[in-house]
Amino acid sequence: MTLATTALPAVRGPLSAAVVDALTAGKAPPATVDGADPLGDDLQLALHICYELHYRGFPGIDPEWEWDADLLRLRAEMEAVFLAVLSGSVAGGSDVAGTLDALLVEQVPGTGVSHFLRDEGEWWQMREYFAVRSIYHHKEAEPHAWVIPRLEGQAKAALVAVEYDEFGGGRAERMHSRLFADLLAAAGLSPEYLHYLDRAPACALATVNMMSLFGLHRRWRAALVGHFTAAEITTGPSAQRMDEALARLGADPACRLFYTEHIEADAVHEQVMRQDVVGDLLAREPDLAADVVFGIQATEFLEERLGAHLLGSWRAGRSALL
Numbered sequence: 001m002t003l004a005t006t007a008l009p010a011v012r013g014p015l016s017a018a019v020v021d022a023l024t025a026g027k028a029p030p031a032t033v034d035g036a037d038p039l040g041d042d043l044q045l046a047l048h049i050c051y052e053l054h055y056r057g058f059p060g061i062d063p064e065w066e067w068d069a070d071l072l073r074l075r076a077e078m079e080a081v082f083l084a085v086l087s088g089s090v091a092g093g094s095d096v097a098g099t100l101d102a103l104l105v106e107q108v109p110g111t112g113v114s115h116f117l118r119d120e121g122e123w124w125q126m127r128e129y130f131a132v133r134s135i136y137h138h139k140e141a142e143p144h145a146w147v148i149p150r151l152e153g154q155a156k157a158a159l160v161a162v163e164y165d166e167f168g169g170g171r172a173e174r175m176h177s178r179l180f181a182d183l184l185a186a187a188g189l190s191p192e193y194l195h196y197l198d199r200a201p202a203c204a205l206a207t208v209n210m211m212s213l214f215g216l217h218r219r220w221r222a223a224l225v226g227h228f229t230a231a232e233i234t235t236g237p238s239a240q241r242m243d244e245a246l247a248r249l250g251a252d253p254a255c256r257l258f259y260t261e262h263i264e265a266d267a268v269h270e271q272v273m274r275q276d277v278v279g280d281l282l283a284r285e286p287d288l289a290a291d292v293v294f295g296i297q298a299t300e301f302l303e304e305r306l307g308a309h310l311l312g313s314w315r316a317g318r319s320a321l322l
């Protein structure tokens with residue numbers, strides 16, 4: 001059986017069109033990104049297509065494109081402007097413990113997406129949330145696996161222990177990506193890999209592209225670790241709220257299982273990531289502290305943008321999907 005893949009998405013501007021033209025017609029991609037908005041739909045989709053070549057690829061597209069020098073050169077240009085916006089949007093610093101602690105202190109308490117869904121969300125909004133998030137959860141824990149050969153000792157061993165859980169502890173039906181596919185099906189949505197890519201706005205693609213970028217570059221290994229730790233710390237409390245939301249809405253048990261699984265698992269993962277992974281990594285390479293902080297803050301920045309888009313759309317009575 002071959003891996004389920006997804007068709008090439010509809011283009012969103014000249015850059016994503018150039019990437020699709022390269023893949024489908026062999027046309028040389030441009031060498032620069034020429035004023036494209038680093039967080040906009042066109043660049044984020046173009047980047048997402050380039051990264052997908054490293055995951056499952058696209059049906060009918062030659063897998064050799066993964067290492068095509070011209071495409072990689074364009075990808076590097078896109079990554080450079082994306083990284084520049086991320087680093088210009090976060091506070092920076094090297095206080096890893098303080099930055100992690102701050103994740104659990106809400107700036108304006110109770111204003112996040114999971115709070116909204118718990119307190120007043122409607123079923124159509126919940127389904128939109130599932131669809132938008134599916135781009136991320138179909139790849140749950142995957143870009144994080146790229147960091148394994150870039151770590152040593154306890155940091156490596158402990159990160160693999162967390163990954164073991166994310167991948168279902170050896171059981172395909174318990175993989176978190178599979179639990180999310182089951183959730184989609186139980187909510188009457190398509191569980192197919194990246195089925196909702198064409199509906200996902202740039203702010204959702206950016207959260208996934210950041211993980212791929214950090215995962216694929218050894219240089220950003222500490223940012224990947226920071227991102228992973230931030231995700232584990234924030235998921236437990238938000239999974240609790242999501243479960244309450246789904247209980248209130250009378251959702252199918254398969255929708256709730258994905259979140260109940262994370263309430264307990266991530267309480268453990270948080271500690272392992274903090275102490276054994278971040279702690280050991282920084283004991284070996286203290287100079288990486290600023291990159292860990294960058295990974296945490298960039299995650300927070302992009303998650304807040306996505307949350308603002310979702311809540312802004314819903315409060316205006318609009319769909320948050322494209």
Ligand SMILES: [Fe+2]
Binds near residue numbers: 140176262
């Ligand atoms: Fe997970």
Ligand SMILES: [Fe+2]
Binds near residue numbers: 232265266269
């Ligand atoms: Fe986890």
